[in-house]
Amino acid sequence: MDSDKRRLLAAIGESMVRMASRYGIPASDMNHAALTTAVVELLRREETDAVKAFYSTGYALALRLAEMLRQDGVAAADIARLHRLPQSIEESANFASSQDLLVELKEILSSLISRSGYPSDPNAGLANVISSLCSWEGDHHKVAPSSAPKTQKRYDFPQMLESSARAQAGAFEGAQVVETTRLTGGFTNETTLFKLADKNGRIWDLVARANTGLVFGIDGRDIAGEFHLLRYLYQGGVSVAEPMWLERNVERDGTKFLVTRKVEGENFGTVVEAQRLNSSQMQALAIQLAKIHTLPLNEAHPDLQRSHIDMELAGGSMTEGLSNYLERWIRLWRSTGLENSPTIEATLNWLRANIPGVEDAAVLVHGDYALHNIMMQGDEISGVLDWEMSHLGNPAEDISGLLASFSNEEDAEEFMRFYIEAGGRPITVFEREYCNIFRYFMLYVVTLESQLRFYSLPDVHIEFLVLGSYIQHPAQRMAQAIEDAEKAKSHQ
Structure with a gap:
């Protein structure tokens, strides 16, 4: 990289950090966050050595995985394809060509994992390799720009x-x-x-x-x-x-x-940051969520029949509702046409194999019950927004996402006490941990697609760049979340 160019970009980044500190710019300010993200991305794209080192590490892990599968006599075509790839990227390679090799390596890894039998395979070595791959992918992630999606004409x-x-x-x-x-x-x-x-x-x-x-x-x-x-x-x-x-x-x-x-009031959070609530606000939040989860669903009501809620699942179990919603997100992931991800392949295998068995009837779930979708006036909730992801499922889906925004476990315990007092169903530790993994998967899809929008469409807001930069959050936490869920499952 040209040393002068690097120094200029680094100077911009350092100056922005100082400005944020001097003028008290909050972390949730999208304009400042977008500028910071753009500078970091420009610097990263010039560091081809980092991409090359990352590729070599991933290739070594792929060889370990391939050796395990060869012994079981599966994935011969993928293993042959892996061996046709170079073990390392040439020193003279630029960023674009390095990215092409990296994308192909991740595609092979995804296919290998899908054929590995994980997580039902008792091979501890396999689980360790997949955990290492999840951490590897979370360390360095970039979506290669693809062809722009079709858009409709803009209207007045x-x-x-x-x-x-x-x-x-x-x-x-x-x-x-x-x-x-x-x-x-x-x-x-x-x-x-x-x-x-x-x-x-x-x-x-x-x-x-x-x-x-x-x-x-x-x-x-x-x-x-x-x-x-x-x-x-x-x-x-x-x-x-x-x-x-x-x-x-x-x-x-x-x-x-x-x-x-x-709806009058204010949000107590954004998609990237949440304020701490006082006890009265937390109680109001819990009462409202319990009201949603215990709302009687009249299958014959014309508005419910014309809504996007799949009423054929009414009367079915929470297990069936959660499984149905998982398959919907898997279809969404497959339909994006985005790059392959060994982390996601491993996660989907685990999620399908470990759906919590809860025979209670499925309830109405908001799907994104988070502080950025809650309007409050003082200590009262004035409105719950954005119901496009609502469905019939397990209340743990809403609860796990909300509790993740709380600053400590004491707040989470207080919320659950209020929720149960309001008529909500207690959820197990395993249900919460399972839904955390599901949430990471959904966040992975959302942030990945956000990046694609920013790089593919000329008229999207810079907020998409900022949200897309958070893809490392679910990628880096997936392996640990699965480990936590396995521990919770063993103590059930």
């Missing part, structure tokens, strides 16, 4: 909102949109805050959630299904935004979207 969203509102007639006849604010984030749906002036001069604070039109593995549920679920939840007393109307006229407006009233 304020005009769409205005024409849709007027079509509702009544007080909204002749209504005018006087202000719009488009929020960043959201993988399948985008959120816009807008103020609408009705014919009587009243100002309505509203929120629109629309399909993005981006073709990605994380397919999201039909926005119409989310609207009907919100109506059912609102009628059932769950703290959600009041649904106003659903716009289905794609021909006129370009996309489907739903409109709700704006």
Whole structure:
């Protein structure tokens, strides 16, 4: 690498750290985090020696794995392909060619793991190699840019909102949109805050959630299904935004979207950082989650029938619900067409083989019950947002993700006490550890796809770059999480 270029990039990074310290810029500030991430990535791309060393380590692990499988007489084609790869990358190789070799090595490793029999194989040596591969992959991760996904035509969203509102007639006849604010984030749906002036001069604070039109593995549920679920939840007393109307006229407006009233309050967390709650706030959070998990589900209700919840699972067990949701995420992972991952192959084998056996009936699960999706006013919850990932499953799915954001185990124990007092079902340590691994897998998919969006699409927000940089978090923790879950399982 050119020494002057490296010094300049390093100087930018060092200056940004000093500015953050001097002006108290929080870690959750996406602009500052994106700049930091970009500088680190530019520096990393110039360090081809690090890529070469990483490749050599991975190749050595692949040889160990191949030797074990050869003895069992499986994966002959993959082993032959491995031996056709060089054991090390030439000194003269650049970053791009080194990445190509690395991608092929990871593809072979993924295939080897899928044929290895893990985790049912009792070979302790195999488990050790796979654990080492998980740690290896977490140390250095990069998504090679691929072809850009197809996008739909961009439309004049304020005009769409205005024409849709007027079509509702009544007080909204002749209504005018006087202000719009488009929020960043959201993988399948985008959120816009807008103020609408009705014919009587009243100002309505509203929120629109629309399909993005981006073709990605994380397919999201039909926005119409989310609207009907919100109506059912609102009628059932769950703290959600009041649904106003659903716009289905794609021909006129370009996309489907739903409109709700704006929920007042503030978030107590972001996707990367969470504040500590006081005891009253924690109790409110637990009571609300217990209400969601114990909500009666009337299978005959028209809104539930038209929602995205698979009501064919109603009456089935939590094991069946969790298994169904896992298979959905596996299909999403396969459909992305992204690079292979030995870490993910090992994780999926483990998850399928160890689904907690719970015969209690599956309950409504939010799917992302985290502080960045909770609006609070003081010590009360004013709204639970973003229900696109909700499904029927095990309440441990929501609980494990939420507890992971707490700063200590004492807070987690206090939350669980409040939750059980509110009627929630106690969960075992193994259920919690299992769902932690499942959560890491989902986070891996989300962050990987976030990186792909940033590198493939010219008009996405820099937040995708920041979120994508967190892929090392699940990758580095997967092996330890599986070890923790195995310990919990042995003590059941």
